[in-house]
Amino acid sequence: MSPRVLLTGATGYIGGTVLDTLVSTHPDYDVTVLLRNVPENFRSTYPNVKIVNGHFDSTDIIADAASQADIVIHHGLPLHDASLNALITGLLRRSEQSFLIRLSGSVMASDFMEEARLGSLNQKTWSDLYDVDTIASERPNALVDSGGVIVRTAAAEHGKKLKVAIIVPPATYGPGRGLGRTQSIPLPRYVIEAKKLGAAFYYGDGTNSQGWVHIEDLAKLYMKLVEAAAAGGGSATWGEKGFYFTSSQEVSQLNIARAAAKILKREGVVESDEPKQISLDELDGMLVNYRFPFASRYMFASNSRSKADRAKCDLEWKPDAPGLLEVIEPDLLEALRNPQPC
Numbered sequence: 403m404s405p406r407v408l409l410t411g412a413t414g415y416i417g418g419t420v421l422d423t424l425v426s427t428h429p430d431y432d433v434t435v436l437l438r439n440v441p442e443n444f445r446s447t448y449p450n451v452k453i454v455n456g457h458f459d460s461t462d463i464i465a466d467a468a469s470q471a472d473i474v475i476h477h478g479l480p481l482h483d484a485s486l487n488a489l490i491t492g493l494l495r496r497s498e499q500s501f502l503i504r505l506s507g508s509v510m511a512s513d514f515m516e517e518a519r520l521g522s523l524n525q526k527t528w529s530d531l532y533d534v535d536t537i538a539s540e541r542p543n544a545l546v547d548s549g550g551v552i553v554r555t556a557a558a559e560h561g562k563k564l565k566v567a568i569i570v571p572p573a574t575y576g577p578g579r580g581l582g583r584t585q586s587i588p589l590p591r592y593v594i595e596a597k598k599l600g601a602a603f604y605y606g607d608g609t610n611s612q613g614w615v616h617i618e619d620l621a622k623l624y625m626k627l628v629e630a631a632a633a634g635g636g637s638a639t640w641g642e643k644g645f646y647f648t649s650s651q652e653v654s655q656l657n658i659a660r661a662a663a664k665i666l667k668r669e670g671v672v673e674s675d676e677p678k679q680i681s682l683d684e685l686d687g688m689l690v691n692y693r694f695p696f697a698s699r700y701m702f703a704s705n706s707r708s709k710a711d712r713a714k715c716d717l718e719w720k721p722d723a724p725g726l727l728e729v730i731e732p733d734l735l736e737a738l739r740n741p742q743p744c
């Protein structure tokens with residue numbers, strides 16, 4: 403029998419691309435999406451995908467939908483605990499084994515809460531084979547992933563019945579393929595702030611580095627995990643150690659700023675084709691209304707270095723999309739010409 407898959411965040415940059423990939427790779431799967439707003443062309447584009455109307459606080463609706471799914475792929479807001487708890491409640495109502503694949507983010511691997519580290523290279527690189535327990539636990543100077551705690555606790559208590567995996571992408575780039583947002587977060591945010599400042603920018607000496615992954619490589623990893631779930635678990639790791647970093651490369655902020663300066667200068671958005679070193683006050687004046695305090699320190703001045711050891715080891719994941727600096731121009735131009743509300 404075809405697996406029944408419930409997917410949330412299906413109009414998002416990541417969720418929309420995963421849905422599109424899933425439907426084209428496995429047209430035989432029985433797919434349902436949770437949507438609070440149904441795009442006009444959704445039904446005509448995905449005639450076989452069922453829609454459940456609801457938002458992340460519609461916990462009864464979410465639990466009911468999950469109780470009818472073999473596999474849940476949860477995108478959307480990683481820090482929205484109620485929706486995650488409702489999905490787990492629904493999956494645990496089933497008598498059969500269920501799978502939950504949950505999106506998180508590598509902000510938890512970032513050193514942005516340590517002011518002295520901002521703008522310079524931190525030697526620490528996190529591995530999802532060796533550092534899971536440390537990175538997923540509460541640490542000083544690190545953002546706690548409350549959803550990760552919920553998922554790992556559920557795995558510890560119900561591991562025989564509920565198989566979980568957490569996908570932890572770094573900064574993501576490349577055009578999305580969904581029907582809602584098709585732009586990622588970090589580069590469009592950078593463009594907005596560079597426009598306001600009148601310069602491409604970096605903080606400190608700009609050697610702080612983050613992992614990056616192309617959205618198509620990320621979608622490929624999702625498929626491998628979904629296929630493993632459909633096969634009853636396959637070679638994937640499920641449970642408390644089911645933690646997948648997905649970085650395919652590292653890029654320093656200075657190299658991003660240098661590339662952006664040339665493109666944005668040519669477009670008449672900034673004055674110089676050389677980036678500007680900004681002060682801490684300037685940095686802290688950016689992204690002030692973002693989802694958590696000091697988000698600009700995280701996005702533009704921190705290190706978040708992680709290795710996708712588990713995906714390569716378990717699932718033979720081989721990212722092969724073009725590198726960030728090879729294709730940064732179309733992403734920057736798209737963010738400039740067609741800004742999408744964040």
Ligand SMILES: NC(=O)c1ccc[n+]([C@@H]2O[C@H](COP(=O)([O-])OP(=O)(O)OC[C@H]3O[C@@H](n4cnc5c(N)ncnc54)[C@H](OP(=O)(O)O)[C@@H]3O)[C@@H](O)[C@H]2O)c1
Binds near residue numbers: 459
């Ligand atoms: N993009 C990256 O570089 C990146 C990397 C790592 C982790 N992440 C994390 O992954 C998450 C998803 O990223 P993304 O880039 O795909 O974000 P996105 O494009 O903003 O997608 C968010 C999705 O969640 C849905 N959603 C949000 N609030 C909802 C609610 N209250 N009820 C129902 N649906 C709701 C949105 O639906 P609507 O269309 O109705 O708004 C949309 O489908 C983000 O929170 C981010 O922190 C992102």
